[in-house]
Amino acid sequence: MEQEAKQTFTRRIVGSNRSQLIVVLFDIFDCYLEEAVQEYKKGAGAGAVSDSLRHACLVLEHLKDDLDYAREPGLCERLFSIYDYCQRQIARSLYQNRVEGAMEAKRLMWDLREAFLVVAQEDQSEPLVENRDQRVAGYTYGRSDVTEASTNYDPNRGFLA
Numbered sequence: 001m002e003q004e005a006k007q008t009f010t011r012r013i014v015g016s017n018r019s020q021l022i023v024v025l026f027d028i029f030d031c032y033l034e035e036a037v038q039e040y041k042k043g044a045g046a047g048a049v050s051d052s053l054r055h056a057c058l059v060l061e062h063l064k065d066d067l068d069y070a071r072e073p074g075l076c077e078r079l080f081s082i083y084d085y086c087q088r089q090i091a092r093s094l095y096q097n098r099v100e101g102a103m104e105a106k107r108l109m110w111d112l113r114e115a116f117l118v119v120a121q122e123d124q125s126e127p128l129v130e131n132r133d134q135r136v137a138g139y140t141y142g143r144s145d146v147t148e149a150s151t152n153y154d155p156n157r158g159f160l161a
Contacts (some may be wrong), residue, residue, distance in 0.1 A: 001031060001032065001035060001055070005031060009024060009027070009028055009031075012024045012027075017120075017123055017125045017126060018123070018125065019116065019119050019120035019122075019123035019125075020120045020123070022063070022066075022116050022120070023113060023116050023117050023120045025059055025062060025063055026109060026110075026112065026113035026116060027113070028059050029056050029059040029060065029063075029109055030106060030109065030110065030113070032052045032053070032055045032056040032059065033052070033053075033056050033090075033102050033103075033105065033106045034106075035052040036049050036052035036053050036056070036093075036099065036102060037099050037102065037103070039052060040099050049097075050094055053090050053093060053094050053102060054094075056090055056102075056105075057087055057090050057091070060083050060086055060087050060090075061087070063079075063083050064080055064083045064084070067079060067080055079112075082108060082112065085105075085108070086104075086105035086108055086109060087105075088101075089101035089102065089104045089105040090102050090105050
């Protein structure tokens with residue numbers, strides 16, 4: 001994943017509440033799978049493709065670990081089954097060196113993402129990170145990128161030891 005995409009996802013994670021964070025995880029998963037497909041189409045080595053697919057599996061593992069069986073056990077069991085199926089499809093893509101399984105996982109996860117997006121739009125709770133840095137982009141422009149500035153710089157931001 002490119003550094004710019006990592007920074008974008010980091011900003012989204014910092015400003016997200018619980019529901020929005022799940023949507024960000026789905027987007028990270030989609031980004032890794034898209035990266036794997038692009039590497040496969042370019043004819044890159046199996047190492048680049050397998051790294052992206054392994055990272056996608058780690059995102060699925062994180063989603064599986066975040067399921068709260070105490071609230072909705074039936075829903076969690078169904079989601080766990082879907083996540084597990086997607087992991088098996090990605091594993092099949094890894095050992096067959098084909099992207100069909102990964103594309104099936106991408107299709108399923110995209111449908112789930114759309115459902116979680118509706119839930120996230122209805123969720124009006126506060127972001128999980130309370131003491132975050134406010135960023136503003138576009139005051140000045142570099143040769144190839146937009147410069148960002150912090151609007152509430154506090155040297156005591158974060159944990160104090």
